[in-house]
Amino acid sequence: MEIFENMAKYDYEQLVFCHDEQSGLKAIIAIHDTTLGPALGGTRMWTYDSEEAAIRDALRLARGMTYKNAAAGLNLGGGKAVIIGDPKKDKTEEMFRAYGRFIQGLNGRYITAEDVGTTEEDMDIIYEETNFVTGISSAFGSSGNPSPVTAYGCYVGMKAAVKEAFGSDSLKGRTVAVQGVGNVAFELCRHLHEEGASLIVTDINEAAVKRAVETFDAAQASPEDIYDVEADVFAPCALGAIINDQTIPRLKMKVIAGSANNQLKESKHGDMIHEKGIVYAPDYVINAGGVINVADELYGYNQERALKKVETIYQNVEKVIQISKRDGIPTHAAADRMAEERIEKIRKSRSQFILNDKHILYNRI
Numbered sequence: 001m002e003i004f005e006n007m008a009k010y011d012y013e014q015l016v017f018c019h020d021e022q023s024g025l026k027a028i029i030a031i032h033d034t035t036l037g038p039a040l041g042g043t044r045m046w047t048y049d050s051e052e053a054a055i056r057d058a059l060r061l062a063r064g065m066t067y068k069n070a071a072a073g074l075n076l077g078g079g080k081a082v083i084i085g086d087p088k089k090d091k092t093e094e095m096f097r098a099y100g101r102f103i104q105g106l107n108g109r110y111i112t113a114e115d116v117g118t119t120e121e122d123m124d125i126i127y128e129e130t131n132f133v134t135g136i137s138s139a140f141g142s143s144g145n146p147s148p149v150t151a152y153g154c155y156v157g158m159k160a161a162v163k164e165a166f167g168s169d170s171l172k173g174r175t176v177a178v179q180g181v182g183n184v185a186f187e188l189c190r191h192l193h194e195e196g197a198s199l200i201v202t203d204i205n206e207a208a209v210k211r212a213v214e215t216f217d218a219a220q221a222s223p224e225d226i227y228d229v230e231a232d233v234f235a236p237c238a239l240g241a242i243i244n245d246q247t248i249p250r251l252k253m254k255v256i257a258g259s260a261n262n263q264l265k266e267s268k269h270g271d272m273i274h275e276k277g278i279v280y281a282p283d284y285v286i287n288a289g290g291v292i293n294v295a296d297e298l299y300g301y302n303q304e305r306a307l308k309k310v311e312t313i314y315q316n317v318e319k320v321i322q323i324s325k326r327d328g329i330p331t332h333a334a335a336d337r338m339a340e341e342r343i344e345k346i347r348k349s350r351s352q353f354i355l356n357d358k359h360i361l362y363n364r365i
Contacts, residue, residue, distance in 0.1 A: 020098035026084040030062035039079025041065035042115025045087040070339035072288040087117035100129030134294040146290035151187030153289025158257040160317035161281040172196035177231040180238025241265035257281040270332030282335035
């Protein structure tokens with residue numbers, strides 16, 4: 001792998017290799033872009049097949065966070081970190097404390113949070129060594145469980161997409177097919193049910209489906225049949241890559257709006273649903289409630305302020321649709337353009353983030 005060649009392709013700023021022999025720490029921190037502010041992104045712990053696979057994952061995820069944070073209107077850049085190891089067997093206190101010291105050494109250019117394979121408890125250990133961490137326990141001023149806030153953002157974003165498709169953002173009387181009813185989707189179903197929407201739910205976890213059916217008087221579909229149901233909105237809230245060559249011809253819905261990451265298997269599938277006349281709320285725009293919520297911790301967490309910011313996801317989806325119409329491009333491409341345009345506007349007046357820019361009020365420092 002030609003590291004600098006890969007970094008140059010998408011203009012990455014920094015790749016940091018972290019090694020601590022005593023604790024066994026092997027971590028990679030990727031900082032993609034800090035034009036808007038310090039790079040915020042979670043730390044993933046995973047048993048990668050190779051060091052090259054870990055590097056590629058860190059780079060890919062960091063760039064994704066640049067777009068997500070920019071599209072959400074946050075004054076934050078994009079970064080991501082991976083720790084090589086089995087999260088079920090390899091975690092130790094000394095490992096996460098060593099990792100926290102590496103983050104501290106970046107002097108605020110990177111702020112971490114939990115991700116796949118890491119937990120709130122892990123963030124608490126990191127917090128012993130650095131202030132540049134979010135998603136810590138509520139005792140330390142954390143925002144708590146992000147699932148309800150992510151769900152709320154998805155709900156308001158769905159309303160904006162529904163308005164484009166049907167002329168009104170009301171979900172009363174609309175039928176929403178929800179794929180996956182985990183923590184985020186269950187809370188999304190609550191909002192939809194309270195507004196008067198009818199729900200069709202599916203999940204590979206039968207207990208989760210039963211809970212949603214009983215709580216929200218929802219209908220049930222099998223995981224394979226969810227693409228064929230008669231509904232107004234399809235809400236993918238489970239796996240990625242579910243919008244693909246096989247599923248697109250089966251969809252009868254006018255709107256796709258859900259909390260799952262990486263819903264499009266390939267970019268061409270965003271083009272295909274656009275040509276089919278489906279209004280698609282790009283995943284990283286509509287599911288940004290969680291990152292908006294943890295980002296508020298950087299100012300001293302205030303739930304009311306955080307939720308007001310989450311509600312701007314409605315306007316962000318509207319902006320994506322406007323750019324799509326303005327430039328004659330699908331919404332997935334319009335979301336990227338919205339993020340890129342915001343970064344370029346700021347880039348003209350500032351470059352990379354450094355702590356003494358006073359760009360962000362970090363109350364815990």
